[in-house]
Amino acid sequence: MKNCLRTNILSDKVVPERPVTTPQVPPPATVIEEAKRLAAWTAVDKHVLPEHKIIGIGSGSTVPYVVERIVAQGPEVNEGRIFIPTGFQSKELIISSKLQLGDVDQYPTIDVTIDGADEVDGDLNCIKGGGACHLREKVLAEAADTWVIVADYRKNSQLLGTNWKQGVPVEVAPFAFAKVLLNLQRLGSEKAALRMGKAKAGPIVTDNGNFVIDAPFPEEQMKDPYTLLARVKMLTGVVEVGLFCHMAKAAYFGNQDGSVTAKWHDGKVEQIASDVPSQ
Numbered sequence: 471m472k473n474c475l476r477t478n479i480l481s482d483k484v485v486p487e488r489p490v491t492t493p494q495v496p497p498p499a500t501v502i503e504e505a506k507r508l509a510a511w512t513a514v515d516k517h518v519l520p521e522h523k524i525i526g527i528g529s530g531s532t533v534p535y536v537v538e539r540i541v542a543q544g545p546e547v548n549e550g551r552i553f554i555p556t557g558f559q560s561k562e563l564i565i566s567s568k569l570q571l572g573d574v575d576q577y578p579t580i581d582v583t584i585d586g587a588d589e590v591d592g593d594l595n596c597i598k599g600g601g602a603c604h605l606r607e608k609v610l611a612e613a614a615d616t617w618v619i620v621a622d623y624r625k626n627s628q629l630l631g632t633n634w635k636q637g638v639p640v641e642v643a644p645f646a647f648a649k650v651l652l653n654l655q656r657l658g659s660e661k662a663a664l665r666m667g668k669a670k671a672g673p674i675v676t677d678n679g680n681f682v683i684d685a686p687f688p689e690e691q692m693k694d695p696y697t698l699l700a701r702v703k704m705l706t707g708v709v710e711v712g713l714f715c716h717m718a719k720a721a722y723f724g725n726q727d728g729s730v731t732a733k734w735h736d737g738k739v740e741q742i743a744s745d746v747p748s749q
């Protein structure tokens with residue numbers, strides 16, 4: 471047995487690469503996909519600079535375009551960079567793009583993280599977690615010197631909950647879900663419900679082994695997302711809340727007309743005529 475191990479360790483055999491599960495990003499086929507790509511490419515061009523070496527990659531349908539644009543910066547720029555994922559999807563994107571994978575426990579300070587969102591309000595507060603990734607996303611947002619949101623125009627709103635009706639995603643320890651569900655209902659979310667799998671019997675399970683409750687709150691409570699976040703986070707059994715308040719430096723929204731709206735943390739709003747070629 472010892473000999474066998476030794477032979478393997480010393481052999482010149484080439485280790486086969488693992489199969490890639492993430493396909494190449496196809497060119498955008500719809501106006502919405504085009505808008506996502508515009509937002510992602512603009513944000514990368516403005517915020518992922520050659521001197522940035524530790525880069526957080528978020529989750530969602532806009533993020534493949536972020537990685538595509540980073541790859542286009544070229545192998546010389548990307549050599550020596552480390553990319554930190556917020557979950558399974560972004561980890562696969564990093565691996566299949568042949569970028570160097572790292573984790574936030576090795577690199578707790580990140581130069582810039584770019585992420586998607588379910589809805590963003592006028593103060594850049596966000597609802598996140600439609601894909602159940604918000605725990606890791608918030609860790610990478612907090613770890614980053616600069617946190618930037620990318621999305622299409624449907625996510626750009628004045629009040630959270632206007633377009634995203636599903637509710638605030640709340641990641642919970644599985645054994646505590648029934649108690650937290652009651653807590654959330656008493657807190658004002660009468661329709662709070664455990665998120666169930668689509669092609670799975672039972673609840674969805676996050677990358678961290680937890681459950682997710684979707685908690686829609688009335689407009690009055692959504693007007694003050696920071697207070698709501700603090701109340702929900704205080705419930706024992708809650709692991710993380712999909713409300714991200716006072717965190718983003720900027721949010722980029724791709725529009726139907728091929729322009730990009732950039733909203734900044736200081737309230738400034740910019741319309742950018744994109745030079746990204748449309749299909």
Ligand SMILES: O=C[C@H](O)[C@H](O)[C@H](O)COP(=O)(O)O
Pocket residue numbers: 528529530531532533585586587588597598599600601602603604607
């Ligand atoms: O948990 C998922 C993340 O917060 C996503 O960034 C968010 O749900 C947006 O995803 P999509 O771009 O697919 O709508």
